[in-house]
Amino acid sequence: MDVKIDILTLFPEMFDVFNYSIIGRALKNNILTINTFNIRDFTEDKHRKVDDYPYGGGAGMIMSAQPIVDCIKKVKANNSGNVIYLGPRGKTFDQSTAKRLSKEKELIFLCGHYEGIDERVYKYIDMEISIGDFVVTGGEMACIPIVDSICRMIPNVLSSSESYTEESFYNGLLEYPQYTRPEYFRGDGVPEILLSGHHENIRKWKRAKSLVMTRDKRPDLFEKISLSEEDKELMESCEKNDKY
Structure with a gap:
């Protein structure tokens, strides 16, 4: 069973970690496919900006809706899985969630950054997941352990001696x-x-x-x-x- 996971991010290089160890072996054996898509490649801004100041004021910058939504639509053309956003409003990720998601054939993860995403992106999101009540630099930091936890329960990713x-x-x-x-x-x-x-x-x-x-x-x-x-x-x- 080839499981497809697509990750939408501003920092695709951070996911090189999956090329090693157990997940790397599963990728080589075509049990898994993990693709990354750079959200910045979808911006219509000539300076490749993907963020802007929040309406009403406030600290930090907000990721703009346009590049995120266009990136989601592009990925959705070849991936029918749920779009999962790594954000603070979501249910805290646990092993039961990992079990459930490991049964899916296709998944899409959206990594936010800066102070969050434009609220209008939420209509394109199916699920939001949090890793806990603390702040990390970006969604990538949450996405890596979540994807790893899900992948290790996919059949044949672990050998019998590595049973989960x-x-x-x-x-x-x-x-x-x-x-x-x-x-x-x-x-x-x-x-x-x-x-x-x-x-x-x-x-x-x-x-x-x-x-x-x-x-x-x-x-x-x-x-x-x-x-x-x-x-x-x-x-x-x-x-x-x-x-x-």
Whole structure:
């Protein structure tokens, strides 16, 4: 399945990061296509301006509607996906949103800049996404982690050894602690249960550790979890003797 993602931006070079690592491999294997379009190429201004002062006054500059809308229309000719704007009004991006968007065949991302976009652009936008209640330099900074998070859940992007299903947040929990060689490092050893080869006990240990870690580190996530009877027993055992 070839998934097409088009990104509208003033700084296409910032997305060279996708040519490396896991996403770069997926691009080479034609699992993904990621294109960038320079919004500046669509301006009708002879000086290639894409911004102007806000009506009514105020600090900073606003991205003009014309180059953005014309860029969207050009991309829409070959991409029927939703237009997603990276902006502060949107719902905060999370793993459930990533899962949903990873099932789409085509997506279009619009990166704003300066103090934002002309309000009249919104009629061409299908969805707005935020990465949190803080300010970044431009939409590119938000777009990169969002696209990466979506792409890694597209079938065949990750190998079986890189499965995302046990990663933090996928099932609403933080990931359990992980260890690699050597077995002892400066006096600290790997938990014996991980060396036992007993798959069921290891499963229980991982589940217990994920639950306890989420409760202690991210109580906001833990509150949303429906605990099974086994979950409660595993957490109790973990608290009592750290068996799990």
